[in-house]
Amino acid sequence: MSRQYIIRRLLIAIPSLLGISLVLFTILALAPGDPFEELATNPAVPPEVRAALRAKFGLDDPVWTRYLHWITAMLQGDWGFSFVSRMDVDTLILQRLPVTLIVIGSSQIISILVALPVGVLAATRPYSLFDQIANTFAFIGFSLPTFFTGLLFILVFSIQLDWLPFVYRADIDATGWQFYWEHIKQAIMPVMVLGLFQGASLVRYVRSSVLDVIKLDYVTTARSKGIGERKVITKHVVRNALIPVVTLVALQMPIVFGGAIVTEQIFRVPGIGSLLISAMLANDTPVVMAVTFVFACLVVLFNLIADILYGWLDPRIAFR
Amino acid sequence: MGFDMNEHELRGLIGKVKTGRLSRRGFVQRMMAVGIAAPFATQLLVHSGVAMAQAKDTYEPTKRGGGGILKVLWWQGPTLLNPHFAVGTKDQDGSRLFYEPLAGWDPDGNLKPKLAATIPTRENGGLSADGKSVTWKLKQGVTWHDGKPFTADDCVFNWEYARDPATAAVTIASYKDVVIEKVDDYTVVVKFKQPTPFWADALVGTRGMIIPKHLFADYIGGKSREAPTNLKPVGTGPYLFKDFKPGDLVSGTINPNYHQANKPYFDAFEMKGGGDAVSAARAVLQTGEFDFAWNMQVEDEILSRLEKSGKGRVQVTPGGNIEHIQLNTTDPWVEVDGERSSIKTKHPILSDPLVRQALSVLVDKDSIEKHIYGRTGPATPNFLNNPERFRSKTMKFEFNIDKAAGLLEKAGWKKGSDGIREKDGKKLKFVYQTSINQPRQKTQAIVKQAAQKAGIDMELKSVTASVFFSSDVANPDTYTKFYCDLQMYTTTMSQPDPQLFMNQFASWEVATKENKWQGRNITRWRNADYDKLFRQSESELDPVKRASLFIEMNNMAVGDQVVIPVVMRPGVAALGTKLMATISGWDNNTWDLSDWYKKA
Numbered sequence: 001m002s003r004q005y006i007i008r009r010l011l012i013a014i015p016s017l018l019g020i021s022l023v024l025f026t027i028l029a030l031a032p033g034d035p036f037e038e039l040a041t042n043p044a045v046p047p048e049v050r051a052a053l054r055a056k057f058g059l060d061d062p063v064w065t066r067y068l069h070w071i072t073a074m075l076q077g078d079w080g081f082s083f084v085s086r087m088d089v090d091t092l093i094l095q096r097l098p099v100t101l102i103v104i105g106s107s108q109i110i111s112i113l114v115a116l117p118v119g120v121l122a123a124t125r126p127y128s129l130f131d132q133i134a135n136t137f138a139f140i141g142f143s144l145p146t147f148f149t150g151l152l153f154i155l156v157f158s159i160q161l162d163w164l165p166f167v168y169r170a171d172i173d174a175t176g177w178q179f180y181w182e183h184i185k186q187a188i189m190p191v192m193v194l195g196l197f198q199g200a201s202l203v204r205y206v207r208s209s210v211l212d213v214i215k216l217d218y219v220t221t222a223r224s225k226g227i228g229e230r231k232v233i234t235k236h237v238v239r240n241a242l243i244p245v246v247t248l249v250a251l252q253m254p255i256v257f258g259g260a261i262v263t264e265q266i267f268r269v270p271g272i273g274s275l276l277i278s279a280m281l282a283n284d285t286p287v288v289m290a291v292t293f294v295f296a297c298l299v300v301l302f303n304l305i306a307d308i309l310y311g312w313l314d315p316r317i318a319f320r
Numbered sequence: 321m322g323f324d325m326n327e328h329e330l331r332g333l334i335g336k337v338k339t340g341r342l343s344r345r346g347f348v349q350r351m352m353a354v355g356i357a358a359p360f361a362t363q364l365l366v367h368s369g370v371a372m373a374q375a376k377d378t379y380e381p382t383k384r385g386g387g388g389i390l391k392v393l394w395w396q397g398p399t400l401l402n403p404h405f406a407v408g409t410k411d412q413d414g415s416r417l418f419y420e421p422l423a424g425w426d427p428d429g430n431l432k433p434k435l436a437a438t439i440p441t442r443e444n445g446g447l448s449a450d451g452k453s454v455t456w457k458l459k460q461g462v463t464w465h466d467g468k469p470f471t472a473d474d475c476v477f478n479w480e481y482a483r484d485p486a487t488a489a490v491t492i493a494s495y496k497d498v499v500i501e502k503v504d505d506y507t508v509v510v511k512f513k514q515p516t517p518f519w520a521d522a523l524v525g526t527r528g529m530i531i532p533k534h535l536f537a538d539y540i541g542g543k544s545r546e547a548p549t550n551l552k553p554v555g556t557g558p559y560l561f562k563d564f565k566p567g568d569l570v571s572g573t574i575n576p577n578y579h580q581a582n583k584p585y586f587d588a589f590e591m592k593g594g595g596d597a598v599s600a601a602r603a604v605l606q607t608g609e610f611d612f613a614w615n616m617q618v619e620d621e622i623l624s625r626l627e628k629s630g631k632g633r634v635q636v637t638p639g640g641n642i643e644h645i646q647l648n649t650t651d652p653w654v655e656v657d658g659e660r661s662s663i664k665t666k667h668p669i670l671s672d673p674l675v676r677q678a679l680s681v682l683v684d685k686d687s688i689e690k691h692i693y694g695r696t697g698p699a700t701p702n703f704l705n706n707p708e709r710f711r712s713k714t715m716k717f718e719f720n721i722d723k724a725a726g727l728l729e730k731a732g733w734k735k736g737s738d739g740i741r742e743k744d745g746k747k748l749k750f751v752y753q754t755s756i757n758q759p760r761q762k763t764q765a766i767v768k769q770a771a772q773k774a775g776i777d778m779e780l781k782s783v784t785a786s787v788f789f790s791s792d793v794a795n796p797d798t799y800t801k802f803y804c805d806l807q808m809y810t811t812t813m814s815q816p817d818p819q820l821f822m823n824q825f826a827s828w829e830v831a832t833k834e835n836k837w838q839g840r841n842i843t844r845w846r847n848a849d850y851d852k853l854f855r856q857s858e859s860e861l862d863p864v865k866r867a868s869l870f871i872e873m874n875n876m877a878v879g880d881q882v883v884i885p886v887v888m889r890p891g892v893a894a895l896g897t898k899l900m901a902t903i904s905g906w907d908n909n910t911w912d913l914s915d916w917y918k919k920a
Binding site: 159 | 396405407485489490493527545551563565566571590593594595596599602603606609610786787790792815820835838
């Protein structure tokens with residue numbers, strides 16, 4: 001793989017990120033609403049206060065000047081200042097990041113842990129009872145939206161059985177084992193809802209990709225050499241079959257940082273997703289811009305990483 | 321006037337109480353007999369110089385702490401904790417966890433001292449005879465959470481801080497026209513330019529929370545947003561600040577030096593934000609995971625079902641918010657000088673009082689209460705409903721399609737072949753708009769059905785709330801532009817005094833292109849008599865006379881069908897079975913947090 005290729009890809013990323021930020025900013029600027037809207041309907045607040053606040057936060061400037069301000073500040077590492085919370089946007093995002101990483105990260109891990117063995121097993125015994133069951137569950141899994149499974153879980157595990165809490169609390173007042181236990185207990189439902197949803201679609205990828213490889217001649221050769229079935233599967237089949245799966249997982253990585261808006265809302269998980277949605281509802285443009293722009297950067301970055309990984313895993317793929 | 325009893329008689333009675341010839345209770349009973357509610361009767365006594373009966377203290381715990389953790393849910397969590405920047409209720413509620421005003425408003429609209437030693441009255445010399453100043457005695461021995469003493473300097477500082485336009489405090493209106501002076505370390509005087517009947521605004525209630533001078537003095541004006549204490553409040557309240565994640569969580573621990581004995585009861589509290597109202601109700605009423613949930617915008621039917629689990633109860637708090645239908649007095653379909661609904665025009669159909677009367681008897685308020693709002697929206701004939709001392713007793717409402725048909729007939733609107741009435745070849749048709757919100761669409765449907773029966777073609781329009789309530793000058797669908805015939809929404813009353821609330825019918829408040837539609841008079845109704853009454857109420861110091869002025873203003877606006885009141889929108893909260901909390905419609909939800917406790 002050539003260094004030139006990577007440099008070229010990075011250079012291409014710059015105009016696309018600029019384009020993305022411009023589109024985001026324009027759409028947000030054109031959208032109706034005002035972060036100080038609540039002040040307008042409150043009789044006790046004179047209109048001058050709103051006007052002063054708008055002027056203070058530069059909301060009355062033309063869109064392009066605001067964009068230039070934003071982009072120059074962003075390039076200097078200043079992510080902006082939230083209109084609504086009156087604090088720096090990066091602090092707001094950093095506050096939410098750990099929970100997002102824990103919840104979404106573990107749901108990704110769970111989805112991989114479930115999808116890999118199930119997909120491989122299903123593919124080695126195609127159309128067996130196990131394959132049929134796995135397939136059925138995979139179909140159900142990715143057909144049911146998370147807001148539905150989330151509510152179903154709450155109804156069953158919180159309300160009927162009363163086993164698990166359905167309000168996620170980032171600050172748990174306990175120490176030692178109790179602390180970890182409480183954290184695990186409250187994370188089970190959101191992690192499972194997300195993990196099973198993603199796992200279900202991943203199972204289908206793993207299965208089809210293993211099926212493609214298992215029919216190839218070199219696998220038959222390996223078998224005829226008298227290598228044990230287990231070894232053939234792990235060493236010869238899975239390793240090659242995983243190439244597309246790895247890229248797929250890499251492409252999903254930005255989601256880990258972006259949070260899961262719906263699930264976070266249902267379980268009140270204080271992640272990036274819920275920050276984004278509340279910022280949108282409150283017309284808190286700097287926060288929306290920062291979150292979406294960071295997300296866009298991550299997508300571009302992980303696309304690049306996936307491409308590089310691809311070439312590294314399968315040297316037959318050439319870079320031009 | 322709203323009273324049958326004449327003023328002289330009333331004054332005679334008050335005189336008897338003063339000299340001890342009539343007991344307070346006897347006075348209240350006589351007032352009730354002539355239809356004056358108890359809270360108003362007591363208020364009459366206060367303003368006339370008889371001390372207010374101490375509100376009965378229902379606080380039971382006999383020692384501080386030991387109550388465990390108090391877990392409350394605000395489905396929109398506070399996003400900032402400086403009371404002078406608190407944009408919405410959620411932010412005020414959050415700030416009130418740590419900061420306190422001199423006094424708060426109880427559910428009846430009476431003052432309860434917090435940082436004040438006593439409530440100023442005429443008798444204790446707190447209120448001046450000319451109505452131009454109030455002297456507050458501060459409670460002594462109160463300390464900020466960092467140990468510094470709370471004094472008159474702090475009160476004066478809050479005035480300086482909030483009135484500076486560069487600070488851009490949302491509380492500026494309460495401070496910019498008054499002068500606050502220190503008399504001694506524990507006495508401040510609030511001075512007004514004119515005689516001011518509603519004297520309890522600055523340093524009181526939602527906009528009166530006091531921040532410490534020693535931590536904010538360097539951050540006055542343009543630097544206000546840089547104060548580190550904006551995010552880490554240091555107040556005088558019952559709980560010390562622990563953690564704050566905007567929109568998600570505010571937590572605190574017990575203040576061992578709180579200035580009220582045996583309070584607070586809980587060792588810590590946690591205010592969790594996010595999610596939606598229904599699941600918040602569920603977490604309190606059905607699973608008991610939380611002790612309290614705020615602003616239950618949930619259908620009463622669902623609330624009642626959840627309550628059956630026996631883990632909690634719904635508490636309804638009367639306030640002044642009113643869901644009402646506005647009738648446009650100007651023509652929304654003609655553009656004059658670049659604006660529709662211009663005050664240079666007159667509504668072609670609605671300017672006829674008979675048509676307005678017909679519309680007012682076509683709103684089936686009882687059904688709307690029964691089938692849509694339940695406990696969360698009692699039907700009312702009045703625009704000004706609370707505090708009860710300002711409520712008109714003479715207004716009535718009815719639902720009568722035949723009467724409406726008769727009125728329209730009389731106005732010359734005859735039924736056409738399609739069942740819709742017409743006059744001079746013009747159809748009787750209205751466009752009726754509101755924001756997208758399920759109960760509102762259901763209400764629209766009920767009104768439309770009745771209107772149709774009476775021969776009115778009612779076109780329904782619903783606008784996304786974020787557009788409808790925005791102040792976007794470029795958007796034609798905002799409620800302040802009122803580019804249609806009828807519209808419906810809830811107008812809020814944040815103070816127990818109707819002065820600000822009633823300016824919605826004053827002619828100088830008309831929303832026009834010139835003032836960027838920021839005027840508060842949306843119906844654009846203009847009436848010289850109303851204006852005169854309003855001006856009179858601004859300086860009338862006699863509470864009895866003043867109340868009757870407001871009642872008359874209400875009767876004018878409602879009687880002339882400028883608006884058709886539909887239902888009151890009281891505050892609705894969900895409480896765990898054991899939790900005892902006083903919620904007031906005139907103050908923040910957390911105004912009395914120091915007195916919250918759980919019954920054994």
